Amino acid sequence: MPTAVEYARKEYPRFVEELKTLLRIPSVSTLPEHKGDVRRAAEALVAELKRIGMENVRLIEGAGHPLVYGDWLHADGKPTCLCYGHYDVQPPDPLDEWLSPPFEPTERDGNIYARGAVDDKGQMYMHVKALESLFAAHDGKLPLNIRVILEGEEEVGGESIAKFVREHPEQLKADFALVSDTEMFAPELPTVCVGLRGMIYTEIEARGAKTDLHSGIYGGAAPNPFVALAQIIAQLKDKDGQILIPGFYDRVQKPSPDELKAWRNLPFDEEYYRNTEVGSTQLTGEPGYSVIERTWARPTLDVHGMPGGFTGAGAKTVIPAKAVAKVSMRLVPDMEPQEAFAQYKSYVESLKPAGIELDVRLIHSGDPIVVGTDNAYIRAATVALKQVWNKETVFIRGGGSIPIVGDFERHLKIPTVLMGFGLPDDNLHAPNEKFHLANFYRGIESIITFFEEVGK
Amino acid sequence: MPTAVEYARKEYPRFVEELKTLLRIPSVSTLPEHKGDVRRAAEALVAELKRIGMENVRLIEGAGHPLVYGDWLHADGKPTCLCYGHYDVQPPDPLDEWLSPPFEPTERDGNIYARGAVDDKGQMYMHVKALESLFAAHDGKLPLNIRVILEGEEEVGGESIAKFVREHPEQLKADFALVSDTEMFAPELPTVCVGLRGMIYTEIEARGAKTDLHSGIYGGAAPNPFVALAQIIAQLKDKDGQILIPGFYDRVQKPSPDELKAWRNLPFDEEYYRNTEVGSTQLTGEPGYSVIERTWARPTLDVHGMPGGFTGAGAKTVIPAKAVAKVSMRLVPDMEPQEAFAQYKSYVESLKPAGIELDVRLIHSGDPIVVGTDNAYIRAATVALKQVWNKETVFIRGGGSIPIVGDFERHLKIPTVLMGFGLPDDNLHAPNEKFHLANFYRGIESIITFFEEVGK
Numbered sequence: 001m002p003t004a005v006e007y008a009r010k011e012y013p014r015f016v017e018e019l020k021t022l023l024r025i026p027s028v029s030t031l032p033e034h035k036g037d038v039r040r041a042a043e044a045l046v047a048e049l050k051r052i053g054m055e056n057v058r059l060i061e062g063a064g065h066p067l068v069y070g071d072w073l074h075a076d077g078k079p080t081c082l083c084y085g086h087y088d089v090q091p092p093d094p095l096d097e098w099l100s101p102p103f104e105p106t107e108r109d110g111n112i113y114a115r116g117a118v119d120d121k122g123q124m125y126m127h128v129k130a131l132e133s134l135f136a137a138h139d140g141k142l143p144l145n146i147r148v149i150l151e152g153e154e155e156v157g158g159e160s161i162a163k164f165v166r167e168h169p170e171q172l173k174a175d176f177a178l179v180s181d182t183e184m185f186a187p188e189l190p191t192v193c194v195g196l197r198g199m200i201y202t203e204i205e206a207r208g209a210k211t212d213l214h215s216g217i218y219g220g221a222a223p224n225p226f227v228a229l230a231q232i233i234a235q236l237k238d239k240d241g242q243i244l245i246p247g248f249y250d251r252v253q254k255p256s257p258d259e260l261k262a263w264r265n266l267p268f269d270e271e272y273y274r275n276t277e278v279g280s281t282q283l284t285g286e287p288g289y290s291v292i293e294r295t296w297a298r299p300t301l302d303v304h305g306m307p308g309g310f311t312g313a314g315a316k317t318v319i320p321a322k323a324v325a326k327v328s329m330r331l332v333p334d335m336e337p338q339e340a341f342a343q344y345k346s347y348v349e350s351l352k353p354a355g356i357e358l359d360v361r362l363i364h365s366g367d368p369i370v371v372g373t374d375n376a377y378i379r380a381a382t383v384a385l386k387q388v389w390n391k392e393t394v395f396i397r398g399g400g401s402i403p404i405v406g407d408f409e410r411h412l413k414i415p416t417v418l419m420g421f422g423l424p425d426d427n428l429h430a431p432n433e434k435f436h437l438a439n440f441y442r443g444i445e446s447i448i449t450f451f452e453e454v455g456k
Numbered sequence: 457m458p459t460a461v462e463y464a465r466k467e468y469p470r471f472v473e474e475l476k477t478l479l480r481i482p483s484v485s486t487l488p489e490h491k492g493d494v495r496r497a498a499e500a501l502v503a504e505l506k507r508i509g510m511e512n513v514r515l516i517e518g519a520g521h522p523l524v525y526g527d528w529l530h531a532d533g534k535p536t537c538l539c540y541g542h543y544d545v546q547p548p549d550p551l552d553e554w555l556s557p558p559f560e561p562t563e564r565d566g567n568i569y570a571r572g573a574v575d576d577k578g579q580m581y582m583h584v585k586a587l588e589s590l591f592a593a594h595d596g597k598l599p600l601n602i603r604v605i606l607e608g609e610e611e612v613g614g615e616s617i618a619k620f621v622r623e624h625p626e627q628l629k630a631d632f633a634l635v636s637d638t639e640m641f642a643p644e645l646p647t648v649c650v651g652l653r654g655m656i657y658t659e660i661e662a663r664g665a666k667t668d669l670h671s672g673i674y675g676g677a678a679p680n681p682f683v684a685l686a687q688i689i690a691q692l693k694d695k696d697g698q699i700l701i702p703g704f705y706d707r708v709q710k711p712s713p714d715e716l717k718a719w720r721n722l723p724f725d726e727e728y729y730r731n732t733e734v735g736s737t738q739l740t741g742e743p744g745y746s747v748i749e750r751t752w753a754r755p756t757l758d759v760h761g762m763p764g765g766f767t768g769a770g771a772k773t774v775i776p777a778k779a780v781a782k783v784s785m786r787l788v789p790d791m792e793p794q795e796a797f798a799q800y801k802s803y804v805e806s807l808k809p810a811g812i813e814l815d816v817r818l819i820h821s822g823d824p825i826v827v828g829t830d831n832a833y834i835r836a837a838t839v840a841l842k843q844v845w846n847k848e849t850v851f852i853r854g855g856g857s858i859p860i861v862g863d864f865e866r867h868l869k870i871p872t873v874l875m876g877f878g879l880p881d882d883n884l885h886a887p888n889e890k891f892h893l894a895n896f897y898r899g900i901e902s903i904i905t906f907f908e909e910v911g912k
Binding site for chain 2: 030032090091155156157199201208209211213215216217218220221223226231232233234235239241273280281282294295298301303304305307309310311312314315317318320323326356357363399400427428429430
């Protein structure tokens with residue numbers, strides 16, 4: 001009988017085809033027109049979990065997109081792992097910048113290109129395929145107990161899973177969680193993520209005149225909502241990127257000297273990062289902090305879009321009645337999303353220009369998290385990663401947000417192992433998102449080995 | 457035989473139906489998908505000018521939308537009038553704010569609602585119907601010589617007609633021009649417009665990263681084009697509306713004391729204007745200037761839209777690679793568009809935030825104009841208006857721009873009579889554009905009477 005890793009290696013071509021089938025479903029959770037597709041993805045995962053041997057597999061319905069649940073709890077005396085992933089994806093626009101269609105997975109140069117390839121369908125699917133391989137190699141059994149919970153709202157705030165974790169912690173009882181939705185610090189460098197930023201995603205709606213007006217006839221008398229939003233945004237950050245919201249930095253914790261020292265030892269080439277990853281003439285952000293500190297351990301503020309007015313080609317001389325700015329802030333430990341939003345809202349309202357009415361809305365939020373590294377599961381992860389990658393694990397933080405990790409800690413009282421296999425140039429949330437196939441394969445092997453290590 | 461006015465009065469129901477047919481053609485000049493519709497409107501006008509008795513009627517083809525030309529030059533010894541109008545219209549969006557569809561003309565409360573109802577199809581059509589009535593009443597003759605020139609690019613900068621006037625002034629030889637594309641200062645108050653603002657319409661494109669980036673992973677290091685544009689826009693005007701572009705006000709001429717005095721005597725209720733016309737909590741603009749001065753005699757700057765990034769419902773955490781701001785400025789005598797654009801461009805470039813590349817583009821421009829009132833045609837206009845409206849004409853300026861008037865003055869060496877019949881609440885460039893039908897009727901009568909007066 002082959003080992004689980006041997007089984008997986010033999011089946012990789014099929015695993016990739018199955019992943020492609022999943023990637024073809026445009027499960028864009030933020031767009032109402034894709035509601036049916038999101039459900040379709042969930043149903044496909046239900047079928048697959050059943051097929052590989054998971055039990056109690058079902059959809060958990062809530063107000064939004066469904067959760068997918070399944071378990072296998074027959075490894076008496078062994079720890080229970082809660083495998084988390086998400087099957088929803090970001091919108092694919094701008095479409096014209098994709099080299100191959102976002103929902104037609106395409107292999108090029110050892111990568112698979114598609115929206116969701118790495119975030120998170122491909123990474124989530126590694127868990128499923130590791131479990132399949134373990135079932136196959138262990139005569140229909142697993143070396144540890146497993147609960148799988150998959151959500152379809154990660155890209156839109158994750159309300160349903162947060163509610164479920166809060167209200168039914170007993171149904172997700174486990175010893176630790178495994179999340180593969182992060183990246184490796186560099187290719188070939190096994191990485192465990194031990195901290196993530198939180199966020200608040202907001203909209204500022206500015207309203208001036210009661211209807212759109214002709215800028216010739218009314219220019220000089222009617223308030224302009226875009227000018228108002230520009231004035232507000234320009235006062236949210238100074239030119240160096242320092243956020244000007246009063247009290248915003250009060251709870252920010254500095255990373256420990258040990259952590260900072262470890263970060264300085266990471267193989268980071270700022271010029272390569274600027275030129276090849278970001279591709280801008282210059283990097284921005286608060287002076288006095290390294291890129292790593294700025295993106296992992298400092299709060300930031302970004303504007304994502306400003307809908308309203310005339311956005312077509314050519315000219316329309318309108319003073320729009322209203323305009324919106326989509327603004328989000330990333331938060332770091334120990335910032336609190338509700339408090340940060342209150343500080344922001346009150347500051348934005350204090351900047352209200354003459355003639356303008358403002359509506360400052362919170363769209364969604366998530367806590368920043370820091371995960372302890374002193375537990376058996378993190379240690380098992382480093383053992384497994386060493387075995388597969390033949391290198392010592394590095395501990396990093398991430399700039400993105402996976403709010404559910406905070407909920408696992410708060411409501412389930414369990415630590416999370418954030419073991420991800422994305423690469424820094426995977427184009428998350430951008431055109432030409434990809435997943436390196438070698439990482440898909442070695443990710444599966446790492447998870448198999450990790451589960452075997454935990455179950456020893 | 458009925459007089460021309462009597463003829464018109466009998467035919468008003470038909471005139472309105474004909475106007476509706478013209479309004480149904482969505483001749484939106486700025487949207488490439490409506491190119492065929494713009495041509496269809498031009499062809500309909502060619503057919504109508506031929507039908508009423510105009511001669512040499514034809515399309516004049518250029519790089520963009522065609523011009524419509526026709527003449528009748530058999531009134532020996534009488535002056536020649538160049539009748540100008542435009543048959544293109546603004547885009548109709550936002551569509552959901554229209555009470556009836558923009559291209560399905562609908563009568564309500566004595567008004568006709570449609571995109572282009574007053575700007576400028578309805579007003580341009582008054583000329584055509586005045587000419588038809590005069591032909592009918594004068595046995596197929598007109599009391600003066602007429603050339604008609606209609607354009608389909610007024611809402612997109614008017615390049616084709618400007619080129620034609622510049623290159624073929626002999627083909628438009630006339631003694632004066634008549635333009636009906638302005639409004640009456642108040643209902644029942646016959647108005648001649650003697651000044652208009654010029655404009656420059658621009659785009660600022662800001663580029664940061666080479667592709668859209670995840671704001672969690674890159675927030676704090678990657679430049680954000682929307683934040684950059686906000687910082688720039690916030691420095692274009694101060695909070696009071698004073699434009700901060702160096703040198704921008706240098707050529708601004710104050711209106712004469714007589715003109716200012718006349719403006720103060722106009723029936724203007726600022727509170728009504730704020731509450732009912734604009735509908736904002738407060739009016740904005742430079743302190744120390746009245747609303748009339750601010751909108752007629754001061755340059756202004758507005759932002760019309762900021763395309764780029766994510767503008768859908770919900771959340772997308774993207775740092776867009778680029779964003780655009782559509783910014784226009786209204787200019788007053790003696791400002792020069794090219795010089796103003798150069799000042800603006802150089803100032804905007806001086807504000808370039810770190811990590812951002814800028815492209816500052818001029819989309820189109822037009823000269824500000826002031827028309828002399830001391831000529832026989834203006835005098836004839838006031839006589840005719842007195843006869844129809846039984847009130848003395850008021851002389852106003854307008855805040856909008858009709859650049860072709862400057863070209864008529866420069867290249868044809870003729871004055872223009874700006875006799876318009878729109879009303880201040882006609883929603884130009886906005887949802888629910890309308891034309892008051894009583895003004896359509898009395899506008900036709902005013903133009904008939906004016907032509908008869910000039911031809912005496």
